[in-house]
Amino acid sequence: MWGNKLKQLRVDLNFSQEELASKTGMSRSSIAAIEKGRNFSIGSLIAILRVFEMLDKIEFFLKEEKPELTPMQLYELQRKKRKRGGYKNEC
Secondary structure, X not given: OHHHHHHHHHHHOOOOHHHHXXXXXXXXXXXXXXXXXXXXXXXXXXXXXHHOXXXXXXXXXXXXXXXXXXXXXXXXXXXXXXXXXXXXXXX
């Protein structure tokens, strides 16, 4: 998730992994590991975003993407939910 976003951003900004590593003070293998989705620290993310001059966009990398469901998928999910029994008013 985050790794793909960072890799795409790096490629769009015409940075090689080596250039990015040099500017962040990280190793190239660390950059490659981050792009493959391995765990990394918030400090590493901040260092990368500083190089990209995008530190103000950090929330873009921290929010999880949720796939949008089609109306039919929503219907199927609602249909599968357990329904609670109600009380009948007998007067």
